[in-house]
Amino acid sequence: MSRLFDDLRHLRVAVIHPPGEDRDILQGQLKRIGCQVRWIWPFCQARPSDTDVIFFLVDREQSPSADWCQTETEAVLIALIDYENPTALGALLATNASAVITKPFRSFGILSTLVLARSSNDYKKRLNSKVKRLEDTLRSRREIEKAVHILAERKAVSTSEAYETIRRQATAQRIPVAQVATELIRATEAFDKMGL
Known part of the structure; x- marks a missing residue:
């Protein structure tokens, strides 16, 4: 305050x-x-x-x-x-x-309006930031789930084994799991377009 x-x-x-x-x-x-x-x-x-x-x-x-x-x-x-x-x-x-x-x-009234408007605006920014982070998390989870299903289907393994494979790749490359999932999805889509 x-x-x-x-x-x-x-x-x-x-x-x-x-x-x-x-x-x-x-x-x-x-x-x-x-x-x-x-x-x-x-x-x-x-x-x-x-x-x-x-x-x-x-x-x-x-x-x-x-x-x-x-x-x-x-x-x-x-x-x-x-x-x-x-x-x-x-x-x-x-x-x-x-x-x-x-x-x-x-x-x-001008001072109180100014203080209240700034406080309200700061609160709104914090909420928008939280919403954006939550949306990013949900988007990442959807990407990971999609990649897990693709890998499980193509390699004929369980979803937990597919997830572990993706997680190990992320750890080895020192990148987020969601990034490995996105790369897997893009590669799969590219191969599908070429009929491979």
Whole structure:
């Protein structure tokens, strides 16, 4: 938790919002927090580079149609809205925002929203990383099972003997079992295509 607060002074923040009183309030609070703030207007079609947090406006005239608002980014996305109706909420849900701030902006609430959005985004990244590792593990297991069945069928041995053969090859070559399994599958497919 303390890391989240300590990092605030080093945050590179982009704010996509037209000039005016609301932007001034947001600017004042972000500068008091110690963030390095960059202002962008009109709404940009490419994600601002070198940023940790992006505040972006979702309103009637300028709905965020850029793809970067709707996909995973390294930067934390915080939406800024000035009204709540089905159209605005639909546009908000189409984004990948971790938090939202409604107008009129007040200095109270910006810090807590920023901290919560960053924490939520970090948690989401950790979950995505775990999901990716699990998907990789499942993919590897499927490859190993397929290779074991191919080897057992071709050599007329049990599946446990086929697995041990693959495992010994992996140990001898100092590579993962899944890599040996993938190579076996590819070689088998290549031989099958040639009719061998």
